[in-house]
Amino acid sequence: MTLSRRLFLSMLMTGTALPARAADPDVVVIGAGVAGLAAARSLMAANKAVLVVEARERIGGRAVTDSTTFGFPFDLGAQWIEAGRTNPAMAILKEMNAKPLPDRLEQAIYVAGTEAPREEYARFEKIAIDASRKLVEALKKAPDAPVGRVLVAQDPLERLAYAMVGPLESGVELGELSARDFMRQPETEPQYSVAEGLGALVARWGAKVPVKLGTRVVRVDSTGPQVLVVTTNGQLSAKAVIVTVPTGVLASGPFGFAPQLSVARREAIAQVPMALYNKIALSFGRKVIDAPAGRSVTGLTRNDQAFDAVVRPYNRDAAIVFVGGAQARQLEEEGTGAALAFAxxxxxxxxxxxxxxLMVRSSVTRWGKDPFARGSWSMATPGNADKRLVLAQPHHDRLFFAGEATDPVWATRVGGAYASGVRAAREALAILGKK
Ligand SMILES: Cc1cc2nc3c(=O)[nH]c(=O)nc-3n(C[C@H](O)[C@H](O)[C@H](O)COP(=O)(O)OP(=O)(O)OC[C@H]3O[C@@H](n4cnc5c(N)ncnc54)[C@H](O)[C@@H]3O)c2cc1C
Known part of the structure; x- marks a missing residue:
């Protein structure tokens, strides 16, 4: 038997003529975040051989708990399961027997260092209700609009309320925020956390999934009979592949596809970019914050910068400050010192x-600079909310896409990651069944 140089090279490059090896998994899942782990667990439940390939040295992706720095669990990424009655990610708590802890809803409002008077609290609520009504009205008149065109703040309290729609909730400024993408999201209440931290729970839930850690995927080739996954740690092949990396990673370049992704999908990746939301956690040497444990604070500083905070979490002398949008980007650029100084x-x-x-310990997230996230969650640009449906479509028959960005309802959240992983596993199972 002879093997031509050309055939030899094509085998090397794409695995085209390679038969499946006994050790080849049925499905390779790229990314061990909630989406990848949900996909892998669904496939394992259907008795398929699965391997998850993960660039980091840990599983969980944007759900990760630091349990050591402060002596209480600090979730660097996702912490809350919102809209807990219908959120698909409640399944994780159920499967792991984790008790959902309801969030206390009280929120203290501060403008320029002073707590808002009682009547301003009532006005704050009214601003929120009116904002929702205005967005609904705007969407009756046009398929979409930048939120910044609908909500124009007239005074500091409105600026703060609208920041809770834009930077502090969506991670983008109001002018970049799609009203349709924002209004698509289910209500946030009831909101739950878990005692060990959501990241720690996800790590436990994913512990039995076979994962190849520290392995970055650089190319996925579905031109041959097997799908070839080229990594920094060798090549793998499988009958189907599920890609769960964030849109920020897909847009950033070093992740290639053969055949190339369609123009429509590339456009969708560009128009559903990553928003930015960061956490600045700090603890103090003694009690310096006079507030009830776990109080939620929303404030506008004297310099007109909006922030959220949880003070005295777990009854500790500590605080976690949250920043989003342009301010979060600027603080990332300026560095950890600037973020701490702001907080x-x-x-x-x-x-x-x-x-x-009096600060003794600190931890500052920089999700925008994280090469395997490139931001905190996806947010569609105005006019592009439906591009999430394009992101969810299969590519070239055996390549499926999951991850929070691909879910039409629960996008941005752990619930979207979970639901999309289960959906992509179902799609992969359908073609494995055919074979
Ligand atoms: C600060 C912050 C706060 C948040 N708060 C909440 C919250 O309270 N509630 C909520 O529901 N959601 C929250 N979110 C969003 C939530 O974390 C995400 O929606 C969810 O975790 C996304 O899961 P995923 O599996 O889609 O993506 P990821 O978790 O990002 O998983 C993708 C995986 O792919 C890996 N990867 C990337 N590139 C490669 C490559 N080339 N090769 C191999 N592997 C690769 C990554 O390392 C990662 O592990 C928050 C996010 C942040 C950042």
């Missing part, structure tokens, strides 16, 4: 200058 100053405006200089 200390925002807290000092409210709780007094005593806390300056």
């Amino acid at each position: 200390v100053s925002a807290l000092a405006e409210i709780y007094g200058n005593d806390l300056r200089g």
Whole structure:
């Protein structure tokens, strides 16, 4: 038997003529976040051989808990399961027997360091209800609009309320936010967390899934009979592949496909980019924040910068400050020191200058600089909310796509990641069945 040089090279490059090896998995899943783990668990339940390939040295992706720095679980990424009555990710709690802890809904509002008077709380609520009505009205008149065109703040309290639609909820400024993509999301209540931290729960839930860690995928080739997955750690082949990496990673370049992704999908990846939302956690040497444990604070600083915070989490002398949108991007550019300085100053405006200089531990997330996330979650640009449906479509028969960005209802959230993983596994099972 002879083997031509050309055939030899094509085998090397694409695996085209290679038969399946006994050890080849039925399905390779790329990414061990909630979507990848949900897909893998569904396929394993259907008795398929699965291998998950993960670039990081851990599973969980954007769900990760730091249980050591502060002595309480600090979720660097996802913490809450929102809209808990219908959220698909409640299945994770159920499967792991984890008790859902309802979030306390009280929120303290501060403008320029001073708590809003009682009547301003009522006005704040009214602004939120009116904002929702205005967005619904706008969507009756046009298929979509930038939220910034519908909600135009007239005073600091409105600016703060609208920041809770834009940077602090969606991770983007109001002008970049699609009203349709925002209004698609189910309500946030009831909102649950879990005692060990959501990231720690996800890590436990995914522990039995076979994962090849520290292995970055650089290319997926579905031109041959087997799909070839080229990684920094060798090549794999499978009958089907499920891709779960964030749109930010797909857009960033070093991840190639053969055949190339369609123009429509590339356009969808560009128009459903990553938003940015970061957490700045700090603990103090003694009690410097006079507030009930776990109080939620939403504030506008004297410099007109909006932030959220949870103070005295777990009854500790600590605080977690949340920033989003342009401000989060700027703080990432300026570095960890700038983020900490912002958080200390925002807290000092409210709780007094005593806390300056008393910080003992800190942790600052930089999801935008993370090469395997490139942001916090996906948000469609105005006019492009339906492009999520394009992201969810299979590519070239045996390549399926999951990840929060691909879910038409629960996108941005752990629920979207979970639901999309289960959906992609079902799609893969359908073609495996045919074979
Ligand atoms: C700060 C922050 C707060 C959040 N808060 C909440 C919240 O309270 N509630 C909520 O529901 N959601 C929240 N989210 C969003 C939630 O974390 C995500 O929607 C969800 O975790 C996404 O899961 P996923 O599986 O789609 O993606 P990911 O978790 O990003 O998984 C994708 C995986 O692919 C891996 N990967 C990337 N590139 C490659 C490659 N080339 N090769 C191999 N592997 C690769 C990544 O390392 C990652 O593990 C938050 C996110 C952030 C960042």
